Amino acid sequence: xxxxxxxSTTVDAAPARVMxxxxxxxxxxxxxxxxxxxxxxxxxxxxxxAQVRFxxxxxxxxxxxxxxxEWSGADRVTWSxxxxxxxxxxxxxxxxxxxxxxxxxxxxxxSVGIALPMLGMMRRRAERVIIDRxxxxxxxxxES
Numbered sequence: 850x851x852x853x854x855x856x857s858t859t860v861d862a863a864p865a866r867v868m869x870x871x872x873x874x875x876x877x878x879x880x881x882x883x884x885x886x887x888x889x890x891x892x893x894x895x896x897x898x899a900q901v902r903f904x905x906x907x908x909x910x911x912x913x914x915x916x917x918x919e920w921s922g923a924d925r926v927t928w929s930x931x932x933x934x935x936x937x938x939x940x941x942x943x944x945x946x947x948x949x950x951x952x953x954x955x956x957x958x959x960s961v962g963i964a965l966p967m968l969g970m971m972r973r974r975a976e977r978v979i980i981d982r983x984x985x986x987x988x989x990x991x992e993s
Contacts, residue, residue: 853940853960858984862991864945864953868923870991871943874901880986883907883979895920900931907979910963912936938962953991957984 860867870876874887881887885904893899897920904913914933920926927942941959948954957980 853958854980855956855958856980856984857954857956858988859948860953860955860988860991862953863951864924864947867945867953867955867987867991868926870987871926872897874898876990877903880990882982882986890915893918893920910935914939935963936961937964955984955987 870880874889877884877887883905885906887904888902889898889900890902891898891900898918900915900917902913902915905911912933912935914936915931916928916939917931918926918928924945925942928940930936930939933939939959939961941957944956944958946954946956959980961979
């Protein structure tokens with residue numbers, strides 16, 4: 850993830866609650882705007898999802914792709930693209946940190962590559978939109 854976009858938000862929920870929302874891939878279509886379906890296709894030795902197949906419709910970009918997940922304890926998850934039709938890169942991470950008031954600071958990093966000609970500025974804008982929508986959806990879901 851050399852060249853990536855990053856954003857953070859504070860969620861009024863404990864880190865364990867936020868991570869539970871992140872791990873619940875079946876519910877992604879309910880809160881992660883562009884995700885139409887998310888199916889766990891491989892589970893790791895730790896019982897957590899290791900590979901997940903997604904169907905995404907982000908207007909101009911529609912794709913079916915698989916991500917590989919690596920979980921680091923209860924406060925970090927990273928992912929990378931295994932395969933996609935239009936996407937050539939989709940690497941990212943969520944990092945969670947407890948706040949003094951019992952909430953969670955969530956930092957989302959993302960790098961996207963697509964098999965279509967796109968200016969770097971437009972790619973960054975697409976990353977920003979994905980991140981902002983995902984953080985807003987995660988916050989709303991975790992706080993409900």
